[in-house]
Amino acid sequence: MLGQGIAKGLLQTARNLVATYVDKDRLPTIEYPEERQKLPEATRQFPFLVHDGDDPSKGLRCVACQICEKECPPKCIYIVKSKDKRVDYKGQTQFYPAVFDIDVSVCMSCQICVEVCPFEAIKMDTAFEFSTPDRFGALLLDKHRLAKSAAHYREIHPADAAESDAVMAAESAKAEAKAKGDAEAKAKAAAAKLAAVPNVSPEAQLPPPNSGSDSPTMPM
Amino acid sequence: MSLPAAASHAIRARLDAEGNASGGDQLEVAMGPQHPSTHGVFRMDVVLDGETVVKLKPVFGYLHRNHEKIAEGTSYLGSMPYTDRLDYFCSLTNNWAYALAVEKLAGLAVPERAEYIRVITAELTRLQNHTSVCGFLLQDMGALGTPLMWAFRQREKVLDLVESLTGARMMCNYMRFGGCRCDLPPGWIAQARVLVDEYPRFLEEFEALLSGNEILMARTQGVGRLPAALAVAAGVTGPMLRASGVDHDLRKVDRYGIYDRFQFRVPLGDHGDVFDRYMIRVLELRESLGILDQALRDIPPGPVIDPKAKLRGFRPKAGEAYGRIESPKGELGFYLVSDGGPNPYRYRVRPPSLINLTILEDMCLGHSVADAVVILGSVDIVLGEVDR
């Protein structure tokens, strides 16, 4: 009969209308920004720089190796490597980024910087409300705006952070063991040297800073 | 002879009689680029006689960014997120096609679990693409709102699932050469199973709403016929080709990945008209659900990426490879030429959306301009892929 299909369709929409009052699944819209959806853990928006400890200016894990800058597909990362080295939170003397900018108006949230970073220094944040009337300046995030604590990272991506912490703990344990071995070898060499030449500078006898003073636990 | 065919015949005859010259009563209309029916920034220059299309020339390039040139200037890995932006409805299948081509070029193996994840994500992509294209098609027919919103409501559920796996709803950037970026999060398979189990309920509702609708039938049956021989010669692929009755599904033909392990049927059309294209998509949704059901049941544990696959400094040996998959739009191919460097020497995307438009004019001739909109809707194009 002509019109049967239309009637059937109308019945369907009527049923749906009634169902919206009882079935939450039928009315999935939420009133943003008053209501917010809980985002899944894997959600990624823009990158941030992880720092250990409380002071972002000292604790940045980034050593300005510039791998992310090279690998970034849209080339939105801009790094200037420091001229001098400084002692980082782990106690190693490293370069640090004098300038680290990310242009989030160019960034396409692809996460490749995170994947290529060998130092667990750059991770994806979940913040997305960056709207601003300033088209250029306000979307160019510098290292002060990018720096966020490791605690923040553990909060937004607990599973990933645990994995990353484990990787770092393993690495620092390895580095420590190596440093210990090196120190011993150095001490041995120094002792041998000392035996051969009596006048030697006192630094050579000192172990390198920090070796042995930290237990091989998770770096905080 | 159907009405449109008769009209077409009459117009052809008259135009021939007039020496194909414009009789002065023809109207040239530029439909688009800013037009809601063109699915993006696409223009059809149509010549109308009354309301009947007598000539149609598609105009492209409004979204052209030379994806291929960008890819030739970036590393193999760096192109992966750009492939998301080709057909932005189906970023996971784009990822797969590109990964497949590179794996072919470099001879990389993919772990079994990764193959299963690829099948699952690709079929989820097909689900959400076909669901939303049915909604869009109805939108093009003037069914404003309800069908599209219902389709999108369902699509959101798929996207939620995709987001909890890849971290993004549309720009997934999930696959890597030799596997996938990360493993499934805990509980994901159970969530996917819920979606797959509940999907048929939506399909039944959607079909009850639409498939028997007289207006839908009147607007689609016999409209935009595409004969099988022309479809094959014009390189038309995907649901459009199958709607014309050609049994050609790369999942069956090439059996790429692990598609030979799954039981599914390839729905075929009889008439090759818009209605068939719509129905093929609805039927394919059910087949996809079957594949998902099997894949979610059989997925083995194990690694998700080949440990030998390098992320940085990836340099395949010199040579060339062409990898293709059955994306929801059709045959999506990547042709890569390597000169041994870190960037591809030549990177080519075979965009199904663009090539499926080759015969747009043939399908539209003799139909009214409102039908041209419906026919375009049934081709299922995404301008990100057409223009690249």
Next chain:
Amino acid sequence: MSFPAPEELKTIVEAALHGVRVELVPNPAVPSQSSLRVAPADADAVARFLRDDPRLLLDCCSNVTGIDWPDRDEKTKTKTVVDGVEKETEVVRRVPGTLEVVYHLYSVALRHGPAILRQRTADRGGDCSVTSLTPVWRSCEFQEREVFDLFGVGFAGHPDLRRILMWDGYVDHPMRKDYVEPDDYEYEPTPHDDVLERAKSHYPPTEAKP
């Protein structure tokens, strides 16, 4: 019947078509499928044969694309013995560039393929034209237009050879390797100041980041 290997295909084509020479182009990659290169003059006949031969029935031309091979220097070292002393001389030969068009052919009817067909132009300058295969496979229509647009390869016999992605009136061919990007198309101050530096010559000075 399984799909003939490229070597076999070459024999089949050369046996069937009198006077046609097919050149095998090896592919050193892992898939290592060689392709067949034909002279533009023979391309149409070969294409029709590949499409219509009942053993092949390559009815679907899936992918058409161009490749740019710019002029390059080929260095060959030759050893000559002059007065009993071995001398090594390096000869630099200028290899003229060419534009190549690649066709991937499949058979939908027999479900086999691909056969890879190549044509190349005489040079990259004035005489860069090959034979259009659009009369054989309709699917080449837009793809050949794209190759024409982005590489500047002419297709003799193409029914509607116009630019497709770039706008009418555009002069250059962006996919060529020697294409120079315009330096002012991104004039926004980006972190990479070289773009901005180049743009400055085109635009009134904007405030740059210190």
